[in-house]
Amino acid sequence: MTRYSNINKIIFFMTITALIILSFFPLYWLFISSLKPSDQLFSMPPKLFTLTPTLKHYAAAFHTQPLALYYWNSTVVACITLVITLILGCMIAYPVARLTFRGKSAVLMLVVATSMFPAMTMVLPIFSALRDIGLLNSFIGLGVTHAAFSLPMVVWLLSALFKEVPMELEDAALIDGYNRLQAFLKIMLPLAAPAMATASILVFVNSWNEFLFSFTLMSEAGKRTLPVGIMMFPGEFEFPWATISAAIVVSVVPLVLVILLFQKQVVQGLTNGAVKG
Amino acid sequence: MPSPSITIQQRKTVSRRHRRLNDKTLAFLLITPPVLFLLLFTLYPILRVFWMSLHQISVSQPWLGTPFVGLDNYAEAMKDTRFWHSTGFTLAFSLVTVVFEIGFGLFLAIIANKTFPFRSFVRAAILFPWALPTVTNALTWRWMYNSDYGLFNGLLMQWGWIAKPINWLGSTDLAFIAVCIVAIWKTSSFMAIILLGGLQSIGHDIYEAAHIDGASRTQAFFLITLPLLKNVFLVALVLRTMHSLQAFDLMFGLTQGGPGNSTESLPMYIHTKAFIDLEWGYGSALGVLLFVIIFAISMLYLKFLYEPE
Numbered sequence: 001m002t003r004y005s006n007i008n009k010i011i012f013f014m015t016i017t018a019l020i021i022l023s024f025f026p027l028y029w030l031f032i033s034s035l036k037p038s039d040q041l042f043s044m045p046p047k048l049f050t051l052t053p054t055l056k057h058y059a060a061a062f063h064t065q066p067l068a069l070y071y072w073n074s075t076v077v078a079c080i081t082l083v084i085t086l087i088l089g090c091m092i093a094y095p096v097a098r099l100t101f102r103g104k105s106a107v108l109m110l111v112v113a114t115s116m117f118p119a120m121t122m123v124l125p126i127f128s129a130l131r132d133i134g135l136l137n138s139f140i141g142l143g144v145t146h147a148a149f150s151l152p153m154v155v156w157l158l159s160a161l162f163k164e165v166p167m168e169l170e171d172a173a174l175i176d177g178y179n180r181l182q183a184f185l186k187i188m189l190p191l192a193a194p195a196m197a198t199a200s201i202l203v204f205v206n207s208w209n210e211f212l213f214s215f216t217l218m219s220e221a222g223k224r225t226l227p228v229g230i231m232m233f234p235g236e237f238e239f240p241w242a243t244i245s246a247a248i249v250v251s252v253v254p255l256v257l258v259i260l261l262f263q264k265q266v267v268q269g270l271t272n273g274a275v276k277g
Numbered sequence: 278m279p280s281p282s283i284t285i286q287q288r289k290t291v292s293r294r295h296r297r298l299n300d301k302t303l304a305f306l307l308i309t310p311p312v313l314f315l316l317l318f319t320l321y322p323i324l325r326v327f328w329m330s331l332h333q334i335s336v337s338q339p340w341l342g343t344p345f346v347g348l349d350n351y352a353e354a355m356k357d358t359r360f361w362h363s364t365g366f367t368l369a370f371s372l373v374t375v376v377f378e379i380g381f382g383l384f385l386a387i388i389a390n391k392t393f394p395f396r397s398f399v400r401a402a403i404l405f406p407w408a409l410p411t412v413t414n415a416l417t418w419r420w421m422y423n424s425d426y427g428l429f430n431g432l433l434m435q436w437g438w439i440a441k442p443i444n445w446l447g448s449t450d451l452a453f454i455a456v457c458i459v460a461i462w463k464t465s466s467f468m469a470i471i472l473l474g475g476l477q478s479i480g481h482d483i484y485e486a487a488h489i490d491g492a493s494r495t496q497a498f499f500l501i502t503l504p505l506l507k508n509v510f511l512v513a514l515v516l517r518t519m520h521s522l523q524a525f526d527l528m529f530g531l532t533q534g535g536p537g538n539s540t541e542s543l544p545m546y547i548h549t550k551a552f553i554d555l556e557w558g559y560g561s562a563l564g565v566l567l568f569v570i571i572f573a574i575s576m577l578y579l580k581f582l583y584e585p586e
Contacts, residue, residue, distance in 0.1 A: 016388065020402045022462070026417045027405065029428060033420075042426040045435035088311040101304035107312060114319050118523045118571050120544035121564035124551045125322035125329065148318035151311070180303055209410035211526040216552055227410040231530060241420055248413045259408050263401040266408075270467070271474025 027252070034058065034245035041242055057246040064240075067247055069222060070229035073139070074208055074251075077225055080143025081150060081207040082200055088147070089154035089199065090192075094184060096155070097162035098170070115152040119212050127216055137220045145217065146207045154199045157269060161195035162188060198269035201262050205255060226251040323568075330561035337555045350562035359538060360563065363546040364570070370453070370542065371521035374460040378517055379510070381461065382468025389469060390476045407466040415530025418459045422446050422531075446532050449539040456540050460527055464520070468513055475509030476502070511582050515575055522571050543567055 033041065035053035061067050092111065096104060126145060127136070135141030165188060173183040189196075214225040224232065230247050233240060259266065330350055332343045354360045389400050406414065421428040422445040430442040445455050479502065487497045525544040528534055534541035534549075541549075547567060551560030 012388075012391075012393070016393075016399055019385065019388070020399065023402045023405045023466070026414065026421065027409070029421065030417050044426060044431050046426075046428050046431035088314060091307045092311045095304040095307050099300045099304040101301050101308075107308060110312060110315055110319070114315055116519070116572075116575070117319055117323060118519075118544070118564075118567050120523055120525060120547050121326060121568040122318070122322045124547075124557060124560055124564060125325035126318070127552075128329075128557070129322065129325065145318070148315065151315065180299065205408055209408075211410065211412050211529075212548075216548075227412045231412045231416070244416060245420075248417065251413065252409050255408050256405075259401050259404050263397055263404060266404060267400060267470055267473065270470045271477070 027249075027256075030245045031249050033242060034249050036242070038242065057242040058250065060240075060243045061247040061250065064243065065229070065233060065247065066222070067229070067250065070224055070226045071251070073218075073223060073229075074225040076139050077143050077146065077214070078204050078207040080139055081146040082203055084144060084147035085150050085154045085203050086196060086200065088151060089158050090189075092151075092155045093158035093162055094188070097159040111152045111155050114148065119149070123212055123216055126213075130217060137218055137223045139223075142214060142217050142225075143207075145213050146210055150203045150206050153202060153269075157195050157199045157202075158192060161192050165191050194265075197262075198265040201258055201265055202269050205258065205266075208255065326561045326564050329557055330565050332558050334557035334561075335555065336557055343558075346558070350559050351566070353559065354562055354566060359541075359546060360543075360566075362538065363541045363543045366453075366539070366541060367522055367524070367543045370457060370460070370524065371518055373457050374464070374521050375514065375517050377457070377461045378465050378468045379514065381465035382472055382513070385465060385469035386472035386476055389473050403466045403469055405466070406463045407470075411463065411526035412530040414463055415459060415527050418455075419446070419531050422455055447536055449536060452532055452536060452540050456528060456531055459531060460521070460524065463527075464517065468517060471513045471516070472506065472509060475506045479505050511578065514582070515578050518574060518578070519571055522567070522574070543570075 029048075032047075032049060034057050035055075036047070036050045037052055037054050037056070040047055040050055040052075092107065095101065096107065130136050130141045130145075135144075169187050169191075170183050173187050174180070178186065208225075209227060210225075211227050211231070215228045215231075218224055218228065221232075230244060230251060233244050233247065331345060331347060333341065333346045333349070334343045335341055385403055389396070389403060393399075424430055424442045424444040424447060427445070429445065430439070433439045434442070443451070446452050483501055484497055487501055492500065523544055524542050525548065528540050528542050528545055529548075532540045534545050538546075543563070544567065547560055547563045550556050550563060554560075
């Protein structure tokens with residue numbers, strides 16, 4: 001009996017190890033490649049590790065390509081997206097969760113519909129509309145677009161949380177002479193902070209990773225975000241794999257940190273968004 | 278002398294009525310700006326893309342103007358073999374990837390739902406493929422697939438499993454499989470997280486009851502777990518299908534649609550028409566068709582799979 005369960009345990013842990021390797025391996029391979037001296041890069045059979053790591057390719061990634069600029073662009077766009085989605089998200093989620101008014105279901109329908117339209121159908125009209133008002137190649141234009149498509153998720157997360165806050169807490173604040181806005185700022189927002197954090201993480205990851213809109217709305221080389229900039233690294237004929245590897249490793253550092261530190265929140269956010277929504 | 282309780286009662290009704298009046302105005306004031314914002318990014322573009330699809334708009338030939346052509350663009354699409362090919366590829370790709378993603382996703386979710394040391398680390402590890410940008414994932418795999426100095430050929434040859442390098446991304450069938458593998462690798466984790474939420478919402482008592490009634494673990498899995506997960510499955514299925522039908526980044530980074538146009542998805546073709554050939558009218562018509570396809574498939578799912586509780 002014990003022997004049988006021991007074998008089971010061994011199989012279970014082997015499965016888990018295999019899964020972890022499968023998940024991490026491409027990133028590991030990239031990381032190792034980015035550290036290899038050039039003569040080891042294309043050696044056959046491939047080396048799974050290197051004893052003589054070099055930072056040369058990282059220096060190249062920052063010198064031959066404006067990687068730092070792409071970093072800055074991605075950060076600015078993600079921050080604009082975050083601010084807009086959180087403010088507008090609260091403005092929808094609070095009334096939906098707490099106030100009675102006509103047309104609530106229509107508002108919810110609109111929120112759901114926003115996540116239904118395929119991005120590739122929307123990108124051309126949005127592109128031509130932004131061109132008409134001169135918002136192509138602008139951080140605001142891209143941030144606003146990212147915000148629109150991240151908003152539904154934020155509304156779901158926040159309205160679910162606002163509904164859970166006991167009505168009495170808010171009533172007490174109102175009787176004490178607070179107005180609605182003060183009650184919202186002083187009672188609801190502090191209680192909503194964890195959900196806001198989860199929503200922020202997901203919005204940040206979405207915006208940081210988004211490709212289609214970032215690619216089409218920012219055609220100027222100096223305005224590219226990280227994924228677009230790295231995708232455009234390759235020259236006409238050659239593929240500078242080592243530099244690309246180094247650039248990718250640098251570009252995913254914030255994501256790796258976010259996932260390792262906030263794994264719980266991310267999982268919760270995704271499951272709440274999908275299961276309750 | 279009025280009793281104090283009455284005064285409080287009166288004050289309460291007054292304040293409540295006052296508040297309710299305020300509620301409506303407040304709701305209106307708060308809701309209006311974000312609703313206008315959302316309409317600007319949903320209703321307006323969808324109307325505009327439909328309007329554009331009824332015109333001939335060749336941005337590279339401005340002297341042609343933008344004449345109204347009715348449904349000509351749609352008629353052209355029906356005769357366009359590249360449209361049918363990319364649509365067929367998109368449907369086949371979605372079918373294969375979604376089926377495998379559900380299988381692997383369920384497997385991952387069941388494992389992540391068990392209690393064992395370092396569980397949170399394992400969960401984070403499962404999240405990785407999903408959390409990194411699709412294009413950079415695609416580039417990473419493109420390198421590993423590379424026929425001359427890629428990892429896969431290198432290892433397979435070192436182990437003596439193959440005699441000469443396989444051109445993974447160079448032949449039609451292999452490229453299709455290669456694209457699907459990356460998609461499944463990347464999104465099984467997303468599927469797993471959603472299903473994990475469903476698994477966690479099933480209480481332990483029901484399994485204990487089944488155990489007492491003499492059900493085996495396999496029976497419990499098929500008779501309790503799967504039926505209770507049905508709605509979560511539906512959500513995951515609809516979300517994943519909608520996303521796969523929109524796949525663009527992956528092919529763009531991995532194969533650029535090649536070899537030939539064999540791994541060109543419909544969104545990729547739309548992108549080529551709209552942003553490289555600058556045929557905005559025709560590109561818009563294709564965009565509307567993509568929307569119709571996705572909408573129709575979602576409706577089919579809901580019609581056949583959704584049962585209100």
